[in-house]
Amino acid sequence: MxxxxxxxxxxxxxxWHGFTQMSCFADNEPLIIERAAGNELIDVDGRRYFDGISSxxxxxxxxxxxELDEALIEQTRRIAHSTLLGNGNRATVEFAEALGEVVPVERPHLLFASDGAAAVEQALKIAFQYWVNRGEHRRHTYLALGGAYHGDSIGSLSLGAGGFGTDLFDPLRFPVLRVPGYEDPDWAGRAVQTIDDHASELAAIVLExxxxxxxxxxTTDPDSVLQVVTRAQEAGLLVIADExxxxxxRTGALFxxxxxxxxxxxxxxGKGMTGGYLPMSATVxxxxxxxxxxxxDSSEVTFHHGHSYSGNALAAAVGHRHLELIEEWDVLVNVAERAQELxxxxxxxxKMHPAVQAIRQRGLMVGVELAPPEQGLRWGRRxxxxxxxRGVLLRPLGDVIVLVPPLTTTTDQVALLVDALGSAIEEVCG
Ligand SMILES: Cc1ncc(COP(=O)(O)O)c(C=O)c1O
Structure with a gap:
């Protein structure tokens, strides 16, 4: 071997790996994964790593x-894919029905795609055309937040705050109204003020x-989100929640x-929609x-948009079984308990380590922010x-160490994760 x-x-x-400088790909000691077992990834040399970022x-x-393997195999015996453009597929209908029961959206209809960025792109276009269809042609601006990230397509990149080396695309990004993100304790106040000042030109507000x-x-608190969303809906804007x-x-509730x-x-x-098995996303x-x-029929109010693999039957079958398992296994209880332990x-x-500036957590989404004394130390990556x-796969966002363990993480794995992080910080940051 x-x-x-x-x-x-x-x-x-x-x-060609995404978000990766290929000239030093090998120097950064990447893992080549061959298989997995539970929450562990196994590389081509047979070494095991706890998947601390849930891939x-x-x-x-x-x-x-x-159970998910079986759902996938079972669906392959029927059909892998048939188009959702103008026609339907039984597996996708059944999944949409099940998901429709639990999404926090009133009388939902689901438009399927494959990546998170595509789901956001669809939402953007739907919000734009919604106002056109209603004869209101002035509402075509979006309110977005500082620090936002909604994906890498040009539309979703326009909503995002930039950074990650994507600023060179600025000439292609369309303008949005932007208020501070959750880093600013007054973000909600600023958002409400902007909604009040610009309601008649805003198509939608987009937030995570x-x-x-x-x-x-x-992170922010639920009351601030509620305050902003309430004001936006009172002002007639559409609210796009990017979940x-x-x-x-991930956060302790299904959504x-x-x-x-x-x-x-x-x-x-997107992301966890099929438990991490197959690429599927949706705009609800x-x-x-x-x-x-x-x-x-064929009139201008039709949404002229759709992707080849929209509503893929294999992904739908796995996503459906996944939704059942979240319930059957009481997964959200485990998230709450492990989040507390973490x-x-x-x-x-x-927290007390001098290299650590802040720890932010909501459920099993955690950012440990390091504070390097000077630039260029690459603490996050190191x-x-x-x-x-130490057997724990992590990937940073700059100097923020991201911990997003699987929802079925055990008490022992929480301890392993924190031990590995602690000794890694000690080794690199002294
Ligand atoms: C909030 C949010 N929206 C959208 C995306 C884009 O999803 P994808 O990478 O599947 O296109 C991401 C990816 O991290 C995200 O975190």
């Missing part, structure tokens, strides 16, 4: 869940309820909107939005590399 070095060489010969926040119950994940797990990261249990008691007009789902629209698109251990073992050597 080829060694890790050999696999890395073969990898970089043919693959970029998509894995929920763990890897190779027999409770946690801005990619900006380093910036691509927070959805499917973070529930914790804030908000009912968005459009809800974006309420009745008010959906009805504005009804009219004569908070306690971080408080006892990590601490994560040190954690990987």
């Amino acid at each position: 080829a060694s890790m070095d050999e696999w890395i060489r073969r990898d970089e010969a043919v693959i 970029l926040w998509v894995t929920t119950l763990g890897h190779r869940i027999p 309820p409770l946690v801005q994940g990619a900006s380093g797990m910036q 691509v990261a927070t959805g499917f249990g 973070a909107s529930e914790l804030s008691s908000v009912v968005p007009d459009l809800l974006c789902l 629209a309420n009745e008010r939005v959906y009805d504005a698109f009804l009219g004569p 908070a306690k251990l971080l408080d006892e073992q990590i 601490v994560c590399a040190a954690a990987v050597r």
